[in-house]
Amino acid sequence: xxxxxxxxxxxxxxxxxxxxxxxxxxxxxxxxxxxxxxxxxxxxxxxxxxxxxxxxxxxxxxxxxxxxxxxxxxxxxxxxxxxxxxxxxxxxxxxxxxxxxxxxxxxxxxxxxxxxxxxxxxxxxxxxxxxxxxxxxxxxxxxxxxxxxxxxxxxxxxxxxxxxxxxxxxxxxxxxxxxxxxxxxxxxxxxxxxxxxxxxxxxxxxxxxxxxxxxxxxxxxxxxxxxxxxxxxxxxxxxxxxxxxxxxxxxxxxxxxxxxxxxxxxxxxxxxxxxxxxxxxxxxxxxxxxxxxxxxxxxxxxxxxxxxxxxxxxxxxxxxxxxxxxxxxxxxxxxxxxxxxxxxxxxxxxxxxxxxxxxxxxxxxxxxxxxxxxxxxxxxxxxxxxxxxxxxxxxxxxxxxxxxxxxxxxxxxxxxxxxxxxxxxxxxxxxxxxxxxxxxxxxxxxxxxxxxxxxxxxxxxxxxxxxxxxxxxxxxxxxxxxxxxxxxxxx
Ligand SMILES: [Zn+2]
Numbered sequence: 354x355x356x357x358x359x360x361x362x363x364x365x366x367x368x369x370x371x372x373x374x375x376x377x378x379x380x381x382x383x384x385x386x387x388x389x390x391x392x393x394x395x396x397x398x399x400x401x402x403x404x405x406x407x408x409x410x411x412x413x414x415x416x417x418x419x420x421x422x423x424x425x426x427x428x429x430x431x432x433x434x435x436x437x438x439x440x441x442x443x444x445x446x447x448x449x450x451x452x453x454x455x456x457x458x459x460x461x462x463x464x465x466x467x468x469x470x471x472x473x474x475x476x477x478x479x480x481x482x483x484x485x486x487x488x489x490x491x492x493x494x495x496x497x498x499x500x501x502x503x504x505x506x507x508x509x510x511x512x513x514x515x516x517x518x519x520x521x522x523x524x525x526x527x528x529x530x531x532x533x534x535x536x537x538x539x540x541x542x543x544x545x546x547x548x549x550x551x552x553x554x555x556x557x558x559x560x561x562x563x564x565x566x567x568x569x570x571x572x573x574x575x576x577x578x579x580x581x582x583x584x585x586x587x588x589x590x591x592x593x594x595x596x597x598x599x600x601x602x603x604x605x606x607x608x609x610x611x612x613x614x615x616x617x618x619x620x621x622x623x624x625x626x627x628x629x630x631x632x633x634x635x636x637x638x639x640x641x642x643x644x645x646x647x648x649x650x651x652x653x654x655x656x657x658x659x660x661x662x663x664x665x666x667x668x669x670x671x672x673x674x675x676x677x678x679x680x681x682x683x684x685x686x687x688x689x690x691x692x693x694x695x696x697x698x699x700x701x702x703x704x705x706x707x708x709x710x711x712x713x714x715x716x717x718x719x720x721x722x723x724x725x726x727x728x729x730x731x732x733x734x735x736x737x738x739x740x741x742x743x744x745x746x747x748x749x750x751x752x753x754x755x756x757x758x759x760x761x762x763x764x765x766x767x768x769x770x771x772x773x774x775x776x777x778x779x780x781x782x783x784x785x786x787x788x789x790x791x792x793x794x795x796x797x798x799x800x801x802x803x804x805x806x807x808x809x810x811x812x813x814x815x816x817x818x819x820x821x822x823x824x825x826x827x828x829x830x831x832x833x834x835x836x837x838x839x840x841x842x843x844x
Pocket of ligand 1: 416417418426427428430431432433
């Protein structure tokens with residue numbers, strides 16, 4: 354399938370299908386209806402926002418023989434058809450950025466006075482007009498001062514600041530906006546349906562986000578990522594490097610309901626998915642920012658303050674991300690700061706909350722200090738520690754930290770630090786976890802295999818890992834916090 358095919362096919366052929374530029378659409382439609390079309394328009398705005406498509410619509414509206422509702426091109430008469438196929442001699446499209454474009458602008462002045470060959474009007478569309486030379490601008494300016502009645506100009510640019518004021522002042526100017534995410538998603542979903550492409554809604558969301566307001570980019574990506582009539586989120590995620598967007602909302606929910614465990618789970622899920630945590634925080638903060646602005650307009654000051662607080666803490670986490678050897682740690686700290694280290698639905702006493710904040714602060718300082726110690730160094734050090742580890746419970750207990758240091762995945766290491774060996778059989782070792790969360794993490798198939806391999810490596814004996822979770826005791830929030838951070842806080 355040719356990459357550009359879908360964009361061509363779904364570029365708007367009439368005003369009804371023009372996506373996202375409602376104000377411009379209304380103004381131009383009214384101009385057509387009332388026969389007050391300006392002889393020179395200047396369309397500025399980011400790429401892929403519909404400037405050239407709108408220019409073509411205007412060219413068709415000027416020349417169409419059977420306008421629908423007095424404004425929309427019929428797409429059936431000879432002029433509409435020829436413009437759609439790019440072969441109407443009276444519609445002159447010039448790319449000012451190309452070499453040929455420079456010559457065409459030079460010729461423009463002498464050719465402009467000739468009457469149209471076939472159509473009623475000649476329409477010049479000059480794309481990337483900011484690329485024109487000063488001489489070309491001067492020539493154009495003369496023409497714009499007194500355009501012949503049979504000529505219309507549509508200038509398009511992505512860089513309005515490079516257009517001389519003298520040109521701008523002679524045109525009716527429209528600033529094309531980035532197309533809203535929602536409008537892009539609606540369009541992609543429409544195309545998927547029309548093309549019978551199987552796709553989940555979250556793929557549209559991810560692509561629309563990435564396309565950043567450009568319909569051409571959105572459709573291009575959509576086409577590029579569709580394989581055998583299917584658009585799979587896994588593929589979109591891999592290529593665009595986006596995180597699962599539903600996790601953004603889930604994390605927000607978890608923070609708002611103070612569901613710390615779920616929030617931590619989401620972060621571990623992100624990490625396991627191999628998501629770019631930096632990007633995730635960026636997206637998360639971007640999301641919160643929209644909510645914050647919304648809350649200001651709704652005069653919900655409590656919500657605004659709450660959102661500001663979350664944004665600040667997550668921005669702080671973002672700045673620490675590069676500095677730590679366990680990439681998800683700053684996020685974990687942010688979550689615990691915000692949601693508190695307690696079960697969902699449990700009230701936190703003020704005093705306890707302050708204590709927790711203090712702990713979080715200390716832990717952060719500790720993290721900062723430890724920055725330079727990379728994972729490799731720590732593993733190396735663990736291996737260097739002398740003393741054989743024997744296949745006996747006391748030895749395994751005593752050397753547990755050395756064993757866990759050999760685990761590669763940081764999140765798995767963290768979970769193992771919350772565990773102790775409690776029973777050793779002929780060839781199975783039972784470890785006890787503080788929480789179900791850490792247990793589940795370690796007992797995931799690949800993780801368990803890795804741990805078993807490490808133990809076999811250090812003791813020389815094959816082992817099967819069994820697990821139990823410690824009966825939940827009522828603990829102070831401080832203990833819980835220590836537990837999450839691996840049980841050691843330094844002053
Ligand atoms: Zn027509």
